[in-house]
Amino acid sequence: MAKETFHDETAVMAEAMGPWKLAWRQLCRHRLAVWAGRILVAMYLIMLLDGFLCPYDYDSQRRDHAYHPPSRLHVFDAQGRFHLRPFVYGSGYTFDPVTFERRWTEDPGQIYPLRFFAAGDSTTMLLSLIPIHWHLFGVDAPGRLYLLGADYNGRDIFSRLIFAGRVSLTIGLVGTTISMVIGMLIGGLSGTLGGWGDNLIQRLCELIMLIPGLYTLMILYNALPAGLSSVQVYFGVVVILAFIGWASLARIIRGMVLSIKTSDFVTAARAAGVGPWRILVRHVLPGTFSYAIVAASLSIPAYILGESGLSLIGMGIQDPTPSWGNMLHDAVNIAELTKHPWLLWPGAAIFVTVMAFNFLGDGLRDALDPRMRTS
Amino acid sequence: MGAYIVRRILITLVMLLAASVLGFGVMKLTPGNYFQRLLQDPRINRTYVEQEIAKRGLNKPVTQQYGLWLWRLGHGDMGTSFIHNQPVAKVIGSRLINTLVMNLAAITVTWVLAIPLGIYAAVHQYRWSDKLLSGLSFVGMSTPGFFLALLLMWIFSGLLGLLPAGGLTGVDHDRLSVAGKLADYAAHLAIPTVVLSVGALASLQRITRGNMLEVLRQQYIVTARAKGLSERRVIYRHALRNAINPLITIFGYEFAGLFSGAALMEIILNYPGMGMLMYDSIQAKDEPMVMAGFLMGAMMLLLGNLLADVLLAVVDPRISYR
Numbered sequence: 179m180a181k182e183t184f185h186d187e188t189a190v191m192a193e194a195m196g197p198w199k200l201a202w203r204q205l206c207r208h209r210l211a212v213w214a215g216r217i218l219v220a221m222y223l224i225m226l227l228d229g230f231l232c233p234y235d236y237d238s239q240r241r242d243h244a245y246h247p248p249s250r251l252h253v254f255d256a257q258g259r260f261h262l263r264p265f266v267y268g269s270g271y272t273f274d275p276v277t278f279e280r281r282w283t284e285d286p287g288q289i290y291p292l293r294f295f296a297a298g299d300s301t302t303m304l305l306s307l308i309p310i311h312w313h314l315f316g317v318d319a320p321g322r323l324y325l326l327g328a329d330y331n332g333r334d335i336f337s338r339l340i341f342a343g344r345v346s347l348t349i350g351l352v353g354t355t356i357s358m359v360i361g362m363l364i365g366g367l368s369g370t371l372g373g374w375g376d377n378l379i380q381r382l383c384e385l386i387m388l389i390p391g392l393y394t395l396m397i398l399y400n401a402l403p404a405g406l407s408s409v410q411v412y413f414g415v416v417v418i419l420a421f422i423g424w425a426s427l428a429r430i431i432r433g434m435v436l437s438i439k440t441s442d443f444v445t446a447a448r449a450a451g452v453g454p455w456r457i458l459v460r461h462v463l464p465g466t467f468s469y470a471i472v473a474a475s476l477s478i479p480a481y482i483l484g485e486s487g488l489s490l491i492g493m494g495i496q497d498p499t500p501s502w503g504n505m506l507h508d509a510v511n512i513a514e515l516t517k518h519p520w521l522l523w524p525g526a527a528i529f530v531t532v533m534a535f536n537f538l539g540d541g542l543r544d545a546l547d548p549r550m551r552t553s
Numbered sequence: 554m555g556a557y558i559v560r561r562i563l564i565t566l567v568m569l570l571a572a573s574v575l576g577f578g579v580m581k582l583t584p585g586n587y588f589q590r591l592l593q594d595p596r597i598n599r600t601y602v603e604q605e606i607a608k609r610g611l612n613k614p615v616t617q618q619y620g621l622w623l624w625r626l627g628h629g630d631m632g633t634s635f636i637h638n639q640p641v642a643k644v645i646g647s648r649l650i651n652t653l654v655m656n657l658a659a660i661t662v663t664w665v666l667a668i669p670l671g672i673y674a675a676v677h678q679y680r681w682s683d684k685l686l687s688g689l690s691f692v693g694m695s696t697p698g699f700f701l702a703l704l705l706m707w708i709f710s711g712l713l714g715l716l717p718a719g720g721l722t723g724v725d726h727d728r729l730s731v732a733g734k735l736a737d738y739a740a741h742l743a744i745p746t747v748v749l750s751v752g753a754l755a756s757l758q759r760i761t762r763g764n765m766l767e768v769l770r771q772q773y774i775v776t777a778r779a780k781g782l783s784e785r786r787v788i789y790r791h792a793l794r795n796a797i798n799p800l801i802t803i804f805g806y807e808f809a810g811l812f813s814g815a816a817l818m819e820i821i822l823n824y825p826g827m828g829m830l831m832y833d834s835i836q837a838k839d840e841p842m843v844m845a846g847f848l849m850g851a852m853m854l855l856l857g858n859l860l861a862d863v864l865l866a867v868v869d870p871r872i873s874y875r
Contacts, residue, residue, distance in 0.1 A: 381568075381571075384568065385568060385571050385572060385575065388568060388572065388851055388854045388855055388858075389572050389575065389576065389847070389850070389851050389854075390812075390813035390816075390847065390850030390851060390853075390854065391813075392813065392816045392817060392828070393813060393816065393831055393835070393843075393846060393847050393850055394576075394579070394847075396831065396832065396835045397576070397579050397580055397835055397843065397847070398579060400583065400835055400836065400838070401579060401580075401582040401583045403583075479695075483697055486697065486699070487697075487699060487817050490699055490817075490821065491817065491820045491821070491832065506699070506700070506703065509703050509707075510703065510821055512706050512707070512710055512711055512718040512719065513711075513718075515703065515706070515707050515711060516707060516710075516711030516712065519707060519711075522700075522703060522704065522707065525697065525699075525700035525703060525704070526700075528697050528700060529695060529696055529697060529700060532695045532697060533691070533692070533695035536691070536694065536695050537691075
């Protein structure tokens with residue numbers, strides 16, 4: 179048998195590297211997961227540097243620029259002269275005499291060159307911890323740069339898309355953490371208790387799992403008191419989502435705890451006089467970590483989609499705080515969407531994020547589940 | 554089996570009761586109700602509103618209100634909707650049919666396409682067609698339904714003008730012939746059906762492929778091939794049945810989602826189904842309506858799970874319930 183010979187490379191390596199390092203190596207072999215990981219790291223970095231990377235603050239409005247189309251960057255001006263520094267023209271609009279739709283035109287008389295490290299709107303970065311009024315790029319006022327167009331209030335969609343990461347990218351992590359802590363504690367408790375306590379907790383989990391999800395979310399959202407600040411609404415939404423999310427995790431953790439509970443090292447710990455709570459936290463729950471990590475990474479997309487879905491129908495993060503979901507709210511009106519298709523960009527951001535988390539979760543599952551390990 | 558089903562149905566009833574307590578409790582978390590909002594409107598007669606509140610028992614303690622609601626429900630009365638001023642059952646009726654039509658269309662499309670595609674991918678494992686299907690499945694599973702719905706609406710309704718922009722019927726629906734009406738329904742159902750199918754199709758295709766590959770590795774398939782059976786017969790007679798058995802459970806879950814699974818899609822596409830009704834009712838605090846929808850959703854989920862377990866026992870003789 180290969181197991182008994184010293185030539186078995188994997189066995190020797192497993193001993194030398196330890197399970198976590200081995201898992202890491204396995205993860206690096208999963209090419210799609212590595213790319214997904216890189217994309218996510220880039221997105222989170224962009225999120226941290228949001229105020230610096232976007233030209234405007236998320237609530238910087240120009241009411242007369244409602245639904246301004248994406249700005250075009252030029253290097254040749256109207257006279258055909260070449261400009262080393264790309265520029266945008268000032269813009270104006272006329273009304274279509276029949277439909278009264280706005281027709282946007284560029285004014286070759288006004289040239290606003292693209293400036294780097296330019297002073298502009300005062301805003302914040304690093305999750306609003308650091309105030310900043312320098313921006314990586316922008317154009318001088320009164321010119322406006324709309325890389326992806328503007329929304330109804332004349333706010334830059336590119337800037338809002340990046341700022342929205344604060345909500346949409348963190349809600350998955352925060353929500354998953356909350357439901358994981360609750361799920362592990364309650365699942366662990368249920369498995370440790372046994373008897374009627376276990377029974378009661380399991381019935382409670384089933385109850386949470388059988389109530390219709392979106393209806394419950396909507397009812398709970400409406401139960402939030404009026405007049406909350408945007409941070410309070412954010413945590414309200416997270417808690418609502420976690421309320422639905424912890425039960426399935428708790429059930430699976432309980433099953434794992436039941437099997438770990440009978441292993442020799444737990445018996446040894448009990449014989450050594452370790453208390454039940456300490457056994458649970460120090461000896462039993464760590465055994466469920468690898469599973470919990472996989473489950474967490476696979477449940478992050480559910481939180482992102484949950485927040486977007488709720489915000490999309492107006493029952494989540496409220497304007498002016500941007501989230502990818504509430505930015506899409508404007509796109510629900512098909513007549514407006516057809517005239518201003520750039521309203522769909524937040525959907526693309528959700529798609530990329532969800533896909534990246536799915537691939538990463540897939541890779542993590544392969545890496546942390548020894549049964550699926552190749553070579 | 555019979556005893557098992559009876560026991561499960563009893564448990565189901567207890568769970569439904571618990572769900573109704575939970576739902577009622579959450580709904581009553583916020584103070585105020587539909588009528589108290591009316592009180593703030595100076596155009597509405599105060600005594601009339603107070604009469605309505607008293608008539609519906611909304612001034613009693615929450616526990617008494619719950620008891621009253623449950624007692625009426627036991628007598629087959631789901632109450633009267635506040636906003637529609639009609640019996641809840643009557644309002645729900647047509648909405649329920651709309652939701653079921655949409656979901657059944659989506660489930661049919663999903664299963665009719667997913668099973669053959671899954672088998673095809675398994676039989677052609679690692680060929681380019683399998684890889685293409687895998688890639689599409691991953692994209693399909695990661696595409697948020699609401700985003701796909703907006704994208705399709707933009708392209709097919711906004712840009713090309715081929716399909717109507719949401720809703721269930723066109724403006725001229727009443728003047729159309731029977732065939733015209735059916736075509737009108739079909740045009741309105743096209744986008745929701747495609748959107749709801751895509752995600753489900755992607756995962757069902759992957760699962761079918763996985764099951765099929767697992768079965769094809771078994772000894773009895775080798776035996777069947779060694780006997781000289783045609784590949785066709787091996788796949789469709791010997792392998793397929795065992796590959797499809799586990800999917801029965803998924804069918805049960807899809808049945809569970811028939812009722813409330815597509816609520817978000819309905820709200821976005823302005824489709825007059827249960828999800829839309831619940832959205833409006835929850836916002837207006839139309840309590841009898843919310844409770845009825847909530848409970849029916851929970852009931853469908855419970856029945857779906859039960860159906861999955863029973864069907865699995867029926868098709869797989871190795872499983873027995875005591």
